[in-house]
Amino acid sequence: MGSILSHLSGRGSGDATVPDLNLDLESATPTQEELNLYEHVSELLRPVNGLLDSLRRYEGCGDLIRKAISNPTPDNEEEAWQAVQPAVAKLKQYFEYSASLEDAHPKLLKILCEGNVRKNIEQYQALTKLLAEILDFVFEFDYLKMKTPSIQNDFSYYRRTLSRGKLANEIYNYQTDLKTAMIEDELANRISLFYAYPTPMLKTVTDVTALFVTKNNLGRNVSECLSRLAAACYHAVTKKRTQRTDFFLRVMVVSIILYDHIDPQGAFNKQSPINIKSSVKAIQIHGINEYSNLMSALRFNTKHLNDESTPKNIKQLLSSH
Secondary structure: OHHHHHHHOOOOOOHHHOOOOOOOOOOOOOOOOOHHHHHHHHHHHOOHHHHHHHHHOOOOOHHHHHHHHHOOOHHHHHHHHHHHHHHHHHHHHHHHHHHHHHHHHHHHHHHHHOOOHHHHHHHOHHHHHHHHHHHHHHHHHHHHHHOOOHHHHHHHHHHHHHHHOOOOOOOOOOOOOHHHHOOOHHHHHHHHHHHHOOOHHHHHHHHHHHHHHHHHOOHHHHHHHHHHHHHHHHHHHHOOOOOOHHHHHHHHHHHHHHHHHHOOOOOOOOOOOOOHHHHHHHHHHHOOOOHHHHHHHHHHHOOOOOOOOOOHHHHHHHHOO
16 A cells, blocks of 8 residues: 555646535535436336345356256256346346446436536535436445356357257257247347446446537536536545545546546546545545455556556556555
8 A cells, every 4th residue: 555655746636726616516406406306216216225135136047057067958958047047037127126226327417417517516416416326336336246257158158048949848848938938039138238348337328428528518518417426425435524535535436537538538547536546535434444446446457548648647546556
């Protein structure tokens, strides 16, 4: 940690360079103007805890799959198949939930990013809170997904089994309806591509944000929204306004990552409103539980870290953890 602290002691690492709007991202209640969208997005977010719990408990079918491949008897293959079907049903559920983010995320951006961004964020704090909750879910889901390599193996085995067309008493008993087990090829391809990314939910939100920017020509406003959200999270943690330190650090990091993908100059440029040194210092001091995960996310999921315009001390800062 000593090398990190030496990097953080440079100019521009103080709170004064991080604007503080003192937003309430924990208990803000919606105004009448926010209410309809707030209720809609809140309903979309309702399943997230269940989805995360399901993914935490995802055990995978690796042992049974290996047994069926090494010793492909009808009993072994049926046992693997019966195990992989409910696993794939979960994977399909997670994938389909990503469509909820594709619906909710741009609706929040539209309200928060059209016109005066600072005014919008201060006025619509309940909607800003929901945006933060989406980003927190994205971080947690992708972290759990990366810890579960069996996901891709299970889905690959499922597709191979179907493509081999082993029916009836070879793999399926006569009570099994193959049609109920099948996922159409187009959907299966999309699911496979989704899980091919190390961070599929982040990829989804990044793509949705980029599309929103392109359609609405609001790149600067979206960048400002993300930088202000990152700053609000930074101050919530460093000024001890919250007990949910990990939540705010996760939201801060995902905000920085999204900013780095959306803004042409990126988050690490000297002209960026995001103070990377201060952000890393906050992670180093307050992110005891998730320090490695947060730093790895900044290092591996950002777009512009290795640009020539990124100061060397910032590159060293993020490579020294």
